[in-house]
Amino acid sequence: MRRISQYIGCLLCVVALPVLAGNLKLPKNLIALDSKEGQEIFQQSTYKADFWPLMENIETQQNLMYSGVASMVVALNALNVDPPTEPAHAPYKMYTQNNIFTPAVLKITTPTNVNKRGVNLTELEKMLGDYPVKALMYRTNDTSYKEFKESAMHALKTGKGYVIVNFDRRTMGEKGGGQFSPIAAYDATTNRFLIVDVARYMYPPVWVNGLDLWHAMKAVDTRTHEPRGFVIISKL
Template structure:
């Protein structure tokens, strides 16, 4: 086979692989949450939403690092790991992966993080929005923490869309599952895509043993973020994590 034939064969193989990944992402891994239980879903709506969505950059950036929370109370930890890895933040040493570095649900607890919260505490109680904010802030990123009580669905939507369109920002939401008609209480997961026409966000749920990821209307999601956290006695909300940009000195 000549060089040109090898090249063409390689292109075909790559195209088939990318097509398979896209098909898998668009199909059974997602579902659609309907605020009104009488709404009749169309055939395979989640797949169609993903195909039609214009803002999916964060989905592809996060997919490589998407993990399952290792304990029932580790949603904020797992979500933080996904975000930090997807922003290519330098990770602590990981002896299991040497010489490579990657955040996981153990090495994220550096000495600085342990002054804020420990694995033992996380193991028996939830992580508040402020604790997650402080944890992530120990790394070289900027974190904007917003309580739903200090915001509105319109402000949330605008900020979320800006974050989702930026390659250097990620969005995490802290919400009450009951507000989305799900079993359980407080939860944290990344938001990775937005469907403009239907005003729906795609939540990449780190409790993968329990639920697939899902599309939810912005008003419905904001309502779920507005519930009161029993520990903090404040509303839930969201954080936007931004990678700090460095520039070379041309002098």
């Protein structure tokens, strides 16, 4: 996948758009990318090398429990690391939310399990361990806000890593529960990260304040009783 180190386009002329298909109303602390303000933030951002590879590979989680799996698929396709041949698309190659379950991954979790309870951060890290990538997991109980920002900003600036965040929607003012999604950009002026939600039927890409996102990642996973966090995925 091609990429450029810095997006140079001016998007101010893009009109503010109506609410997209199936989307819930955004809380006031979140700014939709496709709003006038969201476009202005995008224009001034200098941490967006990951943006186009992610947007060109973004897909909707295939059911309500698949946000971790979908986020992993988007990152692997954006990284373009040895995608498998997908029977329905042969001879072409791509990661999908189905073929991601290799025999090795099935020892960690199964589609049946994911359908019941999703994946957690530990499972996601293990699943990524079966792919030819470097996956660094950070939990918010042993990582500082400063460390989160610096490592995420570095990945977004260089385009060499993709960041998947695991956050609690309610802490961020959204409806729903725990969610995985990639982040695609950061803007230093407003201190906002761009979450490209894989539940596209719920929320469009939104700019969220860094501290709001941090607090949403600090929220404990009610199933594992562990704090949430983030994963940075890069080539070996």
